[in-house]
Amino acid sequence: MKSLRIGLLGLGTVGAGLVQMASGDGPLSTIIEIVGVSARNRNAARPVDISKYEWFDDPCELAANPNIDVLVELIGGANGKAKEAALIALQNKKHVVTANKAMLAEHGVELAQIAAQNGVEIRYEAAVAGGIPIVKALREGLAANKINAIMGVMNGTSNYILTEMQKSGREFASVLADAQRLGLAEADPTLDISGGDAGHKLAILSALAFSGAPDYATISLEGIQEIEPVDLETAQFLGYAIKLIASAQVEGGKLRQSVRPTLVKLNNPIAQVDGATNAVLVNADPVGTLTFIGSGAGAGPTASAVAADLMDLAHGDARPVFSGPCIGREAFENAAKNSLAAKFYVRFSVEDKPGVIAKISDTLARHQVSIESFLQKPPPSTQNVAIVLTTQICNEDVLIDALNELSGLDEFIDKPLIMPLHD
Numbered sequence: 001m002k003s004l005r006i007g008l009l010g011l012g013t014v015g016a017g018l019v020q021m022a023s024g025d026g027p028l029s030t031i032i033e034i035v036g037v038s039a040r041n042r043n044a045a046r047p048v049d050i051s052k053y054e055w056f057d058d059p060c061e062l063a064a065n066p067n068i069d070v071l072v073e074l075i076g077g078a079n080g081k082a083k084e085a086a087l088i089a090l091q092n093k094k095h096v097v098t099a100n101k102a103m104l105a106e107h108g109v110e111l112a113q114i115a116a117q118n119g120v121e122i123r124y125e126a127a128v129a130g131g132i133p134i135v136k137a138l139r140e141g142l143a144a145n146k147i148n149a150i151m152g153v154m155n156g157t158s159n160y161i162l163t164e165m166q167k168s169g170r171e172f173a174s175v176l177a178d179a180q181r182l183g184l185a186e187a188d189p190t191l192d193i194s195g196g197d198a199g200h201k202l203a204i205l206s207a208l209a210f211s212g213a214p215d216y217a218t219i220s221l222e223g224i225q226e227i228e229p230v231d232l233e234t235a236q237f238l239g240y241a242i243k244l245i246a247s248a249q250v251e252g253g254k255l256r257q258s259v260r261p262t263l264v265k266l267n268n269p270i271a272q273v274d275g276a277t278n279a280v281l282v283n284a285d286p287v288g289t290l291t292f293i294g295s296g297a298g299a300g301p302t303a304s305a306v307a308a309d310l311m312d313l314a315h316g317d318a319r320p321v322f323s324g325p326c327i328g329r330e331a332f333e334n335a336a337k338n339s340l341a342a343k344f345y346v347r348f349s350v351e352d353k354p355g356v357i358a359k360i361s362d363t364l365a366r367h368q369v370s371i372e373s374f375l376q377k378p379p380p381s382t383q384n385v386a387i388v389l390t391t392q393i394c395n396e397d398v399l400i401d402a403l404n405e406l407s408g409l410d411e412f413i414d415k416p417l418i419m420p421l422h423d
Contacts, residue, residue, distance in 0.1 A: 003030075003031050003032065003033060003314070004031060004032045004033070004069045004070050004310060004313060004314055005032075005033050005035045005067060005068045005069045005070070006022075006032050006033065006034045006035060006068060006069070006070050006071075006072055006310070007035060007036050007037075007038075007056075007062045007063065007065055007068035007070070007071045007072065007089075007094075008034055008036070008037045008038070008053075008072050008074070009037075009038050009039075009059050009062060009063070009071060009072065009073045009074060009075055009082075009085055010038075010039055010072075010073065010074030010075040010076070011037060011039040011044075011046060011048075011050065011074075012039075012074065012075075013298070013299045013302075014074050014099060014126070014299055014302045014303050014306065015037075015039070015072075015074045016046055016047050016048045016299065017299030017300060017302065017303030018072065018074075018303045018306055018307065019034065019048040019050065020047070020048055020299075020303075021303055021304075021307050022034055023048070027311065028307045028310065028311065031310070031311065031314045032070075032310055032314070034053050035053070035054065035065070035067050035068050036053060036054040036055070036056050036062050036065060036067070036068065037050055037053045037054070037055060037056070037062075038055070038056040038057070038058070038059045038061075038062045039075075040075075042055055042057075059075070059081045059082075059084075059085040060081070060084055060085050060088050062085070063085040063086070063088040063089040063092070063094070064088050064089075064092050066092075068094060069094060069095065070094060070095040070096070070097055070310065070313060071085065071086065071089035071094055071095070071096050071097070072096075072097045072098070072306060072310075073085060073086055073089075073096060073097070073098040073099075073100055073103075074098070074099055074100075074306070075100075076099070076100050076102065076103075077100070077102060077103065078100075078102035078103050078105075078106045078107065079103075079106075079107075082098075082100055082103055083103050083107060086098065086100075086103065086111060087111070087114065090111065090114045090115050090118055090120055090122070091114060091118060092118075093118045093119065093120055094120060095120045095121045095122070095123070095313055096111075096115070096120070096121075096122045096123070097122075097123045097124070097126075097306055097309045097310060097313070098122070098123070098124050098126070098127060099124070099126035099127050099302055099305070099306060100124075100127060101124075101127040101128060101197070101200040101201050101204060102200050104122075104124055104127055104200075104203075104204055104214060105199070105200035105201075105203035105204055105214045105216040106200075106214075106216050108203075108204070108207065108213065108214040108321070108322065109213045109214065111321070112213075112320075112321035112322055115321055116320070116321075121313060121318060121319070121321075122321045123309035123310075123312065123313065124204070124309070125305040125306070125308055125309050126302045126303075126305035126306045126309070127200075127201070127204060128154070128201045128204050128205060129152075129154060129201065129278040129280060129292070129294070129296050130278060130294065130295050130296040130297045130298065130301040130302050130305065131294050131295045131296075131298075131300070131301025131302065131304050131305055132278055132280065132292045132293070132294040132295075132296065132301075133292070133305070133308070134205065134280050134282075134292050135204070135205075135208065136308070137282070137290070137292065138205065138208040138209055138282070139208060139319055140319070142282065142284050142287065142290075145284035145285060145286065145287055146284060146285040147209035147210065147282065147283070147284045148249060148250060148283045148284060148285065149247065149248070149249035149250070149281075149282075149283045150202075150205050150206065150209055150246075150247065150248045150249070150280065150281070150282050150283075151245055151246065151247035151248075151249070151270070151280075151281050151422075152245070152246055152247075152270060152278065152279050152280035152281055152292075153243050153244065153245065153246075153270055153273050153277070153278055153279045153280075154197075154198040154201045154202065154246045154278055154280065154296070155192050155195075155197050155198040155201075155244060155246075155278075155296075156184075156275070156276030156277065156278060156296045156297050157179060157184060157185045157186075157189060157192035157193065157197075157276070158192055158193055158195075158198070158223075158224050158244040159243065159244065159273065159274070159275065159276060159277065159278075160179055160184050160185075160275050160276045161175050161176055161179055161185075161193070161224065162224060162227065162232070162242055162243065162244065163274040163275050164178070164179075165227070165229060165232055166232045166236070166241070166242075169229045169233070170229065171228070171229065172224070172225060172227060172228070176189060176193070184276060193223045193224055193225055194221060194223035194225070195221040195222055195223045195224075195244065195246075195259035195260065196221060198244060198246040198259045199216060199219045199221050199246065199259045200216060201246065202219060202246040202247075202248055202257060202259060203215060203216040203219060203257075205248065205280075206219075206248040206255070206257055207322040208322060209248065209282075210248065210250065210255055210332055211255065211322075211332060212322050213322055214322065218257060218334050219257045219258065219259060220257065220258040220259070220260070220337060221258075221259050221260075222258075222259065222260035222261065223244070223261075224244050224261055226417050227242060227261055227417075228347075228386075228417075230347070230386045230388070231345075231347055231388075231417065231419075234345075234347075234375060234388050235263050235345070236266075237375075238263070238345075238373070238390065239265060239266050240263035240264060240265055240266060240271070240421065241263070241264050241266055241271040241272075242261055242262070242263055242264075242419070243261070243262060243264050243270060243271065243273070244259065244260070244261055244262075245259070245260065245261070245262040245264065245270070245422065246258075246259045247259075247262075250332060251335060253332065253333070254332060254333050254334065254335040255332035255333070255334055255335060256334075256335040256339075256340065257334070258340075260419070260420070261419050262419055262420050262421075262422050263345050263419055263420070263421045263422065264422045265421075265422065265423050268422070269281070269291045269293065273293060276295070276296060276297060277293065277294070277295065277296065278293070278294065278295070278296030279291065279292065279293040280292045338396045338397040338400055339395065339396065339397060340395075340396045340420060341393055341394065341395050341396070342393060342394075342396070342420040342421060342422075343372065343390060343391055343392060343393055343394075343420070343421040343423070344390065344391045344394070344396065344399055344418055344419065344420055344421065345388065345389075345390050345417075345418070345419045345420075345421060346388070346389050346390070346391065346399070346403065346416050346417070346418055347386060347387070347388045347416060347417040348360065348386070348387040348388075348406070348412060348416050349384050349385070349386060349412075349413045349414045349416075350384065350385050350387055350411050350412050350413060351384065351385070351410075351411045351413065352384070352385045353411050356385075356387070356411050356412075357374070357376070357387065359406065359409065359411070360387065360389070360406060363402050363405055363406050364391075364399075364402050366402075367398055367399070367401060367402035367405075368394070368398065369391055369392075369394045369398060369399050369402055370391060370392035370394070371389050371390070371391060371392070372389075372390045372391055372392050373389060373390045374387075374388075374389050375387070375388040375389070376388075384413055390421065396418070396420075399418065400418070403415075403416045403418070
């Protein structure tokens with residue numbers, strides 16, 4: 001095992017956690033030496049002493065420093081200084097260890113090509129699901145397996161919000177505001193609640209499992225902003241939990257990738273994952289279905305994942321950046337948008353007038369969509385009523401056509417909410 005000289009870019013929660021690990025008495029302290037550090041503010045209050053490390057105002061200067069072997073990039077962001085510094089490090093034949101899912105999801109192919117040209121590694125266990133070793137599982141433990149599907153809860157903020165809405169019966173906006181006050185959601189939570197953050201993680205896992213190259217632009221994204229307490233209550237009554245599910249699976253030779261709210265059967269391990277916890281299920285041949293559950297963020301779990309990558313580099317382990325089990329196979333064609341065949345949950349907001357249910361039934365029947373169950377919630381103080389139904393298995397594009405027709409009628413308020421059921 002060789003020792004590694006480290007340039008650390010970013011001294012936030014994870015960066016400080018890594019410094020603590022490197023300064024302690026664990027295995028990491030014996031194999032790495034932090035040579036230089038860089039962050040936005042040199043004088044910020046931190047839980048660790050950085051005075052013994054050389055300071056670099058310019059991250060790119062640190063990346064090019066001839067005295068480092070590895071750049072650990074922990075500032076985040078798809079572009080800007082993070083990407084610029086990573087490129088400089090790779091071009092200068094330095095390994096890169098990163099927790100930057102956005103950069104890898106959007107620029108992973110470019111970075112991987114430069115790494116290969118210069119004979120260096122990119123490691124990124126910390127970029128997906130924090131302390132859960134899902135990247136290593138796909139790159140190494142399941143490298144000889146045929147991956148059929150990946151699905152999971154990959155964003156702790158959204159899962160926390162849905163969990164609290166379920167427990168308290170409160171509205172989305174109220175729970176989000178609490179999450180922001182507690183530091184569990186960013187001041188601008190858009191990337192988390194819109195599905196973008198989970199989409200970045202899915203792009204990386206899908207590249208490992210299926211395509212060999214991240215393709216974030218092809219992932220269909222839906223967020224949790226439209227979920228209401230009535231949806232969570234009804235789902236539980238039907239035997240499901242609502243989760244923001246990131247999934248990639250091969251169907252009929254085509255790859256379907258999406259992040260969307262989904263009703264998950266309560267006996268599925270993912271349905272039991274509450275709060276900020278992450279969970280990933282992998283179905284593969286011949287091993288079957290494997291479940292990975294653990295903390296998806298925080299100083300300890302994420303710094304632990306970074307440290308594991310550094311340990312691998314010290315041992316001389318080498319792997320292509322995105323070498324999924326389908327290496328050597330032509331990339332899968334992406335499934336058409338809205339082509340999912342499944343059972344669906346549909347919630348309408350309608351005026352409380354006679355004949356509305358008959359119009360819904362007649363319209364769905366004309367479009368060959370069969371109803372499995374019908375539920376109507378009593379109206380609150382307003383005259384708007386929530387009508388919920390679940391369908392038999394149908395094609396989503398057909399269902400959408402029917403719902404678009406209904407949405408044009410005067411009694412129907414807002415756009416119906418559609419979520420697939422996962423049994």
